[in-house]
Amino acid sequence: MQKIRSFSKDYPLAAVLLLVFSLSAMALLLRPSEELSILDGIQWNHGSQLAQYAKVQDGAVRYEAYGTEEKPIDFSSGQDVLKYHVPHLKYGVYHLSVEYHTSYNTSDGAADNMGSDSAGRDTTICNFALSGGSGGYMADTAYLYDYKSLHVLPVWVTSLSGADNITLDCNFTGSGACEIKSATIKEYQPWKIGFLLLEALGFALVCLWNYKLGKAPLQKKLGWAFAVFMVLFASYPALAGAAQAYSGHDYPFHLGRIASIANELSYGNFPVLYQSDVGFGFGYIAQLLYGNIFLYVPAAVYLLGMPLAGAYNMFVILVNMVNYAVSWFSFRGFFRENKYAHLGSALYLLAAYRFTNIYVRCAVGEYLAMAFLPLAVYGICKIIYAEGHAGFRDTIPFVLGVTGIVESHILSTELAAIFAGFFCLMHIKAVKKQFGALLKALLAVLSLNAFFMVPFWDTYQARLVIKYGTSLDLSDTGTYFPQLFSLFLTASGDSNAGTAGELPLTVGAPLVLGLLLFFLVCICKKGEGFSPEEQRGHRRAAECFLFSAASLWLSTVYFPWGEIANKDHPVLAVFTSMQFVWRYLSFATVFLVILTVYAVKKLGEHGEGWFQVRRLGSKLSALLLASGIFTIGAFFTDYINVAPLEHTLSWAANVHSDPLYYPTGMDFNRLYDTSVYCDPASAATVRKEGTAGANEKIFSVERVRENCIVTFPVAYYSFLTVYDEGKKEYLPTLPGYNQQLAVALEPGYAG
Numbered sequence: 001m002q003k004i005r006s007f008s009k010d011y012p013l014a015a016v017l018l019l020v021f022s023l024s025a026m027a028l029l030l031r032p033s034e035e036l037s038i039l040d041g042i043q044w045n046h047g048s049q050l051a052q053y054a055k056v057q058d059g060a061v062r063y064e065a066y067g068t069e070e071k072p073i074d075f076s077s078g079q080d081v082l083k084y085h086v087p088h089l090k091y092g093v094y095h096l097s098v099e100y101h102t103s104y105n106t107s108d109g110a111a112d113n114m115g116s117d118s119a120g121r122d123t124t125i126c127n128f129a130l131s132g133g134s135g136g137y138m139a140d141t142a143y144l145y146d147y148k149s150l151h152v153l154p155v156w157v158t159s160l161s162g163a164d165n166i167t168l169d170c171n172f173t174g175s176g177a178c179e180i181k182s183a184t185i186k187e188y189q190p191w192k193i194g195f196l197l198l199e200a201l202g203f204a205l206v207c208l209w210n211y212k213l214g215k216a217p218l219q220k221k222l223g224w225a226f227a228v229f230m231v232l233f234a235s236y237p238a239l240a241g242a243a244q245a246y247s248g249h250d251y252p253f254h255l256g257r258i259a260s261i262a263n264e265l266s267y268g269n270f271p272v273l274y275q276s277d278v279g280f281g282f283g284y285i286a287q288l289l290y291g292n293i294f295l296y297v298p299a300a301v302y303l304l305g306m307p308l309a310g311a312y313n314m315f316v317i318l319v320n321m322v323n324y325a326v327s328w329f330s331f332r333g334f335f336r337e338n339k340y341a342h343l344g345s346a347l348y349l350l351a352a353y354r355f356t357n358i359y360v361r362c363a364v365g366e367y368l369a370m371a372f373l374p375l376a377v378y379g380i381c382k383i384i385y386a387e388g389h390a391g392f393r394d395t396i397p398f399v400l401g402v403t404g405i406v407e408s409h410i411l412s413t414e415l416a417a418i419f420a421g422f423f424c425l426m427h428i429k430a431v432k433k434q435f436g437a438l439l440k441a442l443l444a445v446l447s448l449n450a451f452f453m454v455p456f457w458d459t460y461q462a463r464l465v466i467k468y469g470t471s472l473d474l475s476d477t478g479t480y481f482p483q484l485f486s487l488f489l490t491a492s493g494d495s496n497a498g499t500a501g502e503l504p505l506t507v508g509a510p511l512v513l514g515l516l517l518f519f520l521v522c523i524c525k526k527g528e529g530f531s532p533e534e535q536r537g538h539r540r541a542a543e544c545f546l547f548s549a550a551s552l553w554l555s556t557v558y559f560p561w562g563e564i565a566n567k568d569h570p571v572l573a574v575f576t577s578m579q580f581v582w583r584y585l586s587f588a589t590v591f592l593v594i595l596t597v598y599a600v601k602k603l604g605e606h607g608e609g610w611f612q613v614r615r616l617g618s619k620l621s622a623l624l625l626a627s628g629i630f631t632i633g634a635f636f637t638d639y640i641n642v643a644p645l646e647h648t649l650s651w652a653a654n655v656h657s658d659p660l661y662y663p664t665g666m667d668f669n670r671l672y673d674t675s676v677y678c679d680p681a682s683a684a685t686v687r688k689e690g691t692a693g694a695n696e697k698i699f700s701v702e703r704v705r706e707n708c709i710v711t712f713p714v715a716y717y718s719f720l721t722v723y724d725e726g727k728k729e730y731l732p733t734l735p736g737y738n739q740q741l742a743v744a745l746e747p748g749y750a751g
Contacts, residue, residue, distance in 0.1 A: 013210055017203040024199060028192040036086065038168060038183035043083045049074060050172050051081050061180040063126065063172050075173055082170035086130075086185065089137070089155075090162045093191035093305040096153040098128060100144050101690055102178040125174045128183070130155065133166035138243055138307070140649050144178065146674045147281025147697070147713065149690030152266075154188065154650045156307065191305025223342060230346050231324055233629065235317040236636050237359055240645065242310030247646040248362030249494075252656040254295075255312060257286060257364075259651035261299035267695045273455060274717075276695045278657045279671040282715045282740075286661050288459040289466065290365055291407035291452050309648040316358065323371040324349050326404075330374035333382065333397070334594065335601055343621050344597040348374060350628035351593065352489045352508030352635075353585040359639055360492060360503060365409035366586065372404030373416070373590045380420055383437050384430045385540070395441035399448065402441075406449045410456070411578045412586060418575065419547060419587060426543065462718060463664045473565030477580040478557030479505045485512050488631055491639035495580060504635075505555075505582050507592055510628040514596025517620065518545065521602045524610045534602075541598045548591035555584040596624065663716050663739035670738050674713045677737040683708030684745060704749040711736030726751040 008015040039061065044051055050073075053065035061082065067073040102125050128142040136159025142151050157163045168185075172178065213224055232239075237246045245251070260275035267276075272292065278284035298315040302308050324345045331344030348354070357367040379398025383390045406413050424431045424438075431438065446453070460466065476497040489504035496502050518541070530538060553559055561581065564572055578584075603610075604617015613619070659668045676686045676699065683706045689698040699712065714720065716735040722743050723730055736742025 011207075011211065014207050017206065021196070021199060021203060025196055028195065031090070033187040033189065035184055035186040038084045038185065039180070041084055042170075043085070045080045045083060048081045054081055054172065060182075061170075062177075063179075064177040065172070065175055067175050073175065075175070080169045081172050084168040084170075084183075086166040086168055088162050088164050089157045089166070089185075090187075091157050091160050093188040094155040094157065094185055095188045096128060096139070096142055096155055096168075096183070096185050098142060098144060098151045098153075098183045099149065099181040100126070100151070100179060101149055101181070102126060102144055102146055103176055103688070125172060125176045126178045126180070127171050127173070128153070129169050129171065131167050131169055133163055135159070135163070136161070137163040137166065138649055145280060146688075147691075148277075149692075154305075154307075155185070156305075156649070188305065190303060194301070194304025194306065197304070219338075223338060226342055227324055227328070227345070230349055231317070231320045234320045234349050234355075234632070237639060237643070238313040238316040240309075240313060242313070243307050243649060244645050244647045245309040245312050246359065246640070246643040248358075248360050248643065250364070251362040251646065253286075253658055254362060254364040255308060255648065256651065256656035257290065257292060258295050258298045258302065258312065258315075259308060259655050260284075260287065261292060261295055262302045263651075263655070264695075265299065265303060269695070271451075274720075275655060275657075278655045279715070280674060280713070281697065282657075282671050282713060283717070283720070284655075284657045284661065284715070285459060285464075285717055286658070288455050289410070289661055291410070293407045293452070294368055295364075307649045308651055309646065312648075319358075319368060319371055320349065323354075326371055326401075327374045330378035330397070330401075331594075331597060333378050335597060337601075339621070340597050340601055343600065343624070344374075344593055346625055347510055347514070347596060347628060348589070348593045350508075350510065350632050351589045352504065352506050352511075352631065353589050355632060355635060356489065356504050357586075359643065366412060366583065368408035369405045369412035370586050370589070372401045372408065373412075373586060374401075374593075376401030376405060376416060377590055377594070379441075380423060381540075383434050383441065384423070384427050386434060386437075390434050390437035392437070392440055395437050395444065398441050399444045402445050403448050406445070407452060411583060414574055415578060415583065415587060419551075422550075423543075423547070465660050465662055465664055465666075472576045473562050474576055474578075474581045475557055475561040475565075477582060478559065478561065479555050479582050479585075480557060484552055484556065487512060489635050491635055492642045503582070505585065507552075507585065507588060508628070509631045510624045511589070511592040511596060513624060513627060514592060514599060515548075517599035517603060518595045521599045524606070525602070537598075538602075541595060544591050544594050544598070548588050548595060551584045551588035551591060555582045555588065600624070663735060666715065666739035673738075676713065677711040677740075679709045679711070679737065680706070684710060684749075686710055701745065701750055704745045704747055706747055707744070709734075709736050709742050709744055711738075711740045711742040714741040715739065716741045724751050 039056075039059065042061070044054075050063075050065060053073075054061060054063040056062075063081075065073055065075075067075075124143040124145055126144045128144075130137065130139045137155060137157045139155040140153060142153040144151055170180070213221055216224075240246060256275075256278065260277060261272045263277050264270075264272040264275070272287055273285070275284040275287060295315075297318065298311040301311040301314055306314070327345035327348045328341045332338065332341035335341065335344070354367060354370055357363045357370065375397055379395070379401045382394055382397055386394055402413075402416065405416055477495060479502075480499055483499055483502065483505050484507060486506040487509035489506050489508060491504070493501055493503040521538075525538065559581070561576070564576070600617050600620045603620060604615075607613050607616025657671075662668060674688075676688065678684050678686060684704040685702040687700050687702070689700050691697055697712070697714065701710070712722075716733070716739050718733075720733065720741055721730050722733055722741070731743045734742050734744065
């Protein structure tokens with residue numbers, strides 16, 4: 001008790017916040033959870049024509065409707081066949097869980113008579129939707145897809161007073177059969193943990209400022225305030241809210257990756273290597289070809305109750321924070337002064353190409369990799385430029401930087417390896433001297449990333465739509481000099497040949513100005529001699545200029561991409577596998593920021609002697625920062641007017657995919673086909689039973705009359721298995737119809 005009094009006296013604000021947190025935790029965790037059984041209180045809408053095709057049997061709702069030419073069914077009147085009036089829901093997150101079994105009439109005769117509102121293979125025969133009420137809640141529609149037997153839909157009650165008078169409508173919209181076995185609404189308890197964690201984080205930041213940073217020197221407080229302002233400014237579009245996010249080119253794909261991680265974790269699958277909900281249950285393996293360790297963060301935020309768009313927005317803000325922190329550490333190592341560390345971090349954070357990746361392209365892998373590029377560059381310089389033999393501690397920045405790139409974006413890893421190889425060739429003597437440290441660093445990188453690299457390499461060897469056996473002609477994806485050195489950037493565009501309608505592919509005003517400042521240093525340094533240490537530093541800056549120039553050249557149409565195209569050489573194939581040559585702008589950005597900060601530092605040190613200008617470094621820093629803020633501010637003004645604002649709450653079914661990473665030869669447009677194929681057609685009777693456990697798909701074979709190949713509605717990947725539950729053994733698999741998972745069965749088989 002004495003310790004509590006002492007703590008309250010010494011830290012009164014912390015004590016008050018701790019009390020508030022304790023009371024809110026008790027109020028939330030002790031709040032009773034209510035579970036509503038929908039089928040027990042369901043009401044029939046007998047005014048709907050489709051109500052005649054539905055009935056209650058054995059505690060379940062059964063619907064069966066098949067139209068023919070003689071008796072067509074008007075499915076447009078299938079809305080609101082069943083209703084459930086939801087009682088008062090308190091503030092919080094709830095789950096609508098529906099256990100069901102559905103099948104469509106896929107015969108040619110019936111399909112011709114379904115009508116425009118009927119279910120097809122890419123739609124659903126039944127869905128649940130919330131309507132009415134006084135507002136204060138958010139939810140998508142629960143579509144009962146054929147490939148699943150359990151659908152869980154989050155419902156957010158956002159009003160502190162709760163939500164009333166909500167109606168849950170059960171809609172039947174097509175030809176086929178559907179059995180709803182159970183339907184419940186239950187409070188989702190993990191949202192309380194998420195709320196308390198967010199509250200604890202806010203209170204911790206208040207205490208940190210009040211008891212630590214509030215008493216720090218003014219310079220340190222200003223540095224923290226500057227960093228917070230820059231991160232928030234760079235994250236401006238991500239402040240759109242919890243239910244919507246500004247969408248770019250790859251937003252659906254990467255949001256699907258986050259949703260897949262969350263879904264698979266909820267099924268009990270860890271680590272997440274396979275995406276079972278993609279493409280109407282056809283499955284997908286993008287998680288094996290992209291490092292996804294960082295995406296567990298937004299997936300966890302989503303699982304803790306945040307809508308999916310909000311989880312993505314929080315992730316963007318977090319990446320900007322990490323970008324600033326990593327850059328600060330790296331530039332602090334390069335230039336040894338906090339003010340230059342902040343300048344470099346701000347310039348890199350506001351780099352034009354980084355904003356193209358984050359907001360226009362939504363290229364999650366690439367902008368994640370960019371966050372770690374400065375650390376990787378600083379790390380290899382720290383080893384190569386070491387005076388004596390570098391120890392293992394000296395290799396840690398390089399190991400962490402490269403690991404961050406590997407776990408973010410494999411193409412950026414390839415490009416980083418190319419630049420690191422040329423850098424080592426330029427310093428071959430230093431490489432020999434530091435060979436032991438470099439070897440330890442390489443082994444550490446391989447060890448830390450083996451959990452991703454081994455499955456990646458195994459998957460890459462498969463016959464998928466990713467491999468490049470020869471070098472490619474990427475000249476159409478190159479940029480032009482007027483694009484590269486444009487001072488401002490547009491807020492939209494695509495990957496086009498030429499410049500009309502092209503993506504904003506520029507290094508931006510601050511780095512163009514920084515390049516000019518570096519040239520100014522090169523001219524003026526001859527007028528006043530540098531010390532030997534400064535001469536050595538300038539030679540290293542000159543190397544950085546060469547790498548920046550090479551990066552810019554490689555990103556343009558002026559590099560002879562066409563001349564090396566179609567060369568069957570593994571090195572050239574890797575060299576040209578980056579898909580778009582403007583990806584080299586990531587590296588150009590890092591090198592140009594280093595050059596810019598170097599130039600400001602030298603002009604600040606020698607400016608008064610060269611130009612008779614006092615505090616030239618501070619004035620140039622202010623000019624560069626102002627130009628960066630103005631450039632990005634103008635970009636934001638345009639961006640929020642042209643970028644679509646996607647309202648994305650959840651993604652529990654039919655997660656988005658891409659034509660890449662499917663088996664070679666598969667028709668991507670046939671992913672809607674959930675039928676089981678048998679060759680020959682009359683050789684066996686196969687029926688879909690549903691899903692169970694960790695999202696296993698279950699099929700029953702009643703009888704096999706002759707040798708046949710049975711193909712399931714699942715994309716063929718060699719690591720997928722088919723298990724006979726009766727014989728307790730795995731059946732050999734093979735690619736069947738449309739490169740889908742198949743097994744060969746013999747006469748007499750059943751199971």
